[in-house]
Amino acid sequence: MNRRDLLKLAALSAVPTSLLQARSAWAADAIELGCPVPMSGPFAANGKFADLGMKLAVEQYGKVLGRPLAYSVLDTEGKPATAVRKVQELAQQKNARYFAGGILSSESLAMGKEAEKFGGVFITTAGADEITGKDCNRATFRWSVPTYGAIERTVRPLIESMPKAKRWYTITPQYVFGDGLLSAAKNIFKEKGIEHVGNSYHALTEKEFSGYLTNAMAAKPDVLLILNFGSQSSDTLRQAVSFGMKKNTTILVAWASGLEQFESLGADLCDGVYFGAQYWHDVDTPANRDLVKRTQAAFKTNPNYSLAGSYTCTKILLDAMAKAGSADPKAVIAALQGMKYDGLTGPEEIRAADHQVLKNYYLLKGKPKNRMKDKDDFAEVVAVGKAFLPVEQTQCKLA
Numbered sequence: 001m002n003r004r005d006l007l008k009l010a011a012l013s014a015v016p017t018s019l020l021q022a023r024s025a026w027a028a029d030a031i032e033l034g035c036p037v038p039m040s041g042p043f044a045a046n047g048k049f050a051d052l053g054m055k056l057a058v059e060q061y062g063k064v065l066g067r068p069l070a071y072s073v074l075d076t077e078g079k080p081a082t083a084v085r086k087v088q089e090l091a092q093q094k095n096a097r098y099f100a101g102g103i104l105s106s107e108s109l110a111m112g113k114e115a116e117k118f119g120g121v122f123i124t125t126a127g128a129d130e131i132t133g134k135d136c137n138r139a140t141f142r143w144s145v146p147t148y149g150a151i152e153r154t155v156r157p158l159i160e161s162m163p164k165a166k167r168w169y170t171i172t173p174q175y176v177f178g179d180g181l182l183s184a185a186k187n188i189f190k191e192k193g194i195e196h197v198g199n200s201y202h203a204l205t206e207k208e209f210s211g212y213l214t215n216a217m218a219a220k221p222d223v224l225l226i227l228n229f230g231s232q233s234s235d236t237l238r239q240a241v242s243f244g245m246k247k248n249t250t251i252l253v254a255w256a257s258g259l260e261q262f263e264s265l266g267a268d269l270c271d272g273v274y275f276g277a278q279y280w281h282d283v284d285t286p287a288n289r290d291l292v293k294r295t296q297a298a299f300k301t302n303p304n305y306s307l308a309g310s311y312t313c314t315k316i317l318l319d320a321m322a323k324a325g326s327a328d329p330k331a332v333i334a335a336l337q338g339m340k341y342d343g344l345t346g347p348e349e350i351r352a353a354d355h356q357v358l359k360n361y362y363l364l365k366g367k368p369k370n371r372m373k374d375k376d377d378f379a380e381v382v383a384v385g386k387a388f389l390p391v392e393q394t395q396c397k398l399a
Contacts, residue, residue: 032072034074034098036086037102039051039076040077043104045306046103046230047306049304052307054310057314057318064321064327065321065326065327074090081110083107083111098120100313100314105130112124112131116138116140121332124144125144125310125313133354133389136355136396137399143312143313145387147177150254153384156387157383158223159194168195168222170200171226173204181254185227197219197220213236222250224251224252226252227254238265250274251272251273251274252273253274253275258278259305275363275365277363281303283344291344312343319339337350338351343359346360351391354396356394359386360386365382366379
């Protein structure tokens, strides 16, 4: 199944759920979950795959604590105000208290604060350090490695493997996520004696990156560090390659959106490019092998990051309910804190002091087409590891 067909399936996936929710007997007893993600706008593809991830987990479990599961997809449009309104509505109308979503850090920060107000639980894959840092709260948990760790596990190993590449240029989205990545990169540049020859900021709505790339080329960098996400990082990379930057510049996309990004770009374009990744379908762990098997059976494709992140966030919530023996949010939060489990990336743990999942982050390198063992074998893992600020340095103070 190709990406376009899968997105069509994603658009239809909420229909059976809504029909089930219409049955009053079901709805009265069901544990209602919310999947608040962008289903429209520039990050819609990520949202639609996240919908499939929650759908897969809900259908796998069926029931928790003897109660059926239901979920609603909420189109946040990638806007914090819209995200908060949609979460409020589901909490009021269907008594939903559990939410897994938020592709963008700005919307995730807002939804986490809202969940705390009404006594809910929110788990996200968004990246800004603040989510489990100075803006942490008891309701919010995060599966993905924050911006600090993403840079530590991509920029640092690349600098160490390319000691002669001293000139770096950055392209950065101008919001909390981009600022976090840029700040972490600058700290490593300073430590390692790297010359930061320039940065281009751009808006979250930007689609045309040629002007920024012209400035980058004029600076003659050894490395182009792309700090945006989703379709924006794809557009930036595509235009950089069309400008010929791969010939004399190493390119690193610090936060790739995963398999669907490789599929849309193609092997020739990705060949030799470095990508940071929260998840990769080829990682050999029991939990990941199980997810790959389930995704292939359900959708005839391999899981990508957006699907895998949503699936695992939903699974974490459901497992915590079972562990707590209750669907009461306070009991579930207590069960989540310090929880250890076999995760998609290997052994994973939810740090009790800031609600951050401690997991691996990957540095991938795009493969030449003639080295791909199958249609999804776009990259090899060249570095893997964990990098997290100590709790006392995160500025997180849980009430």
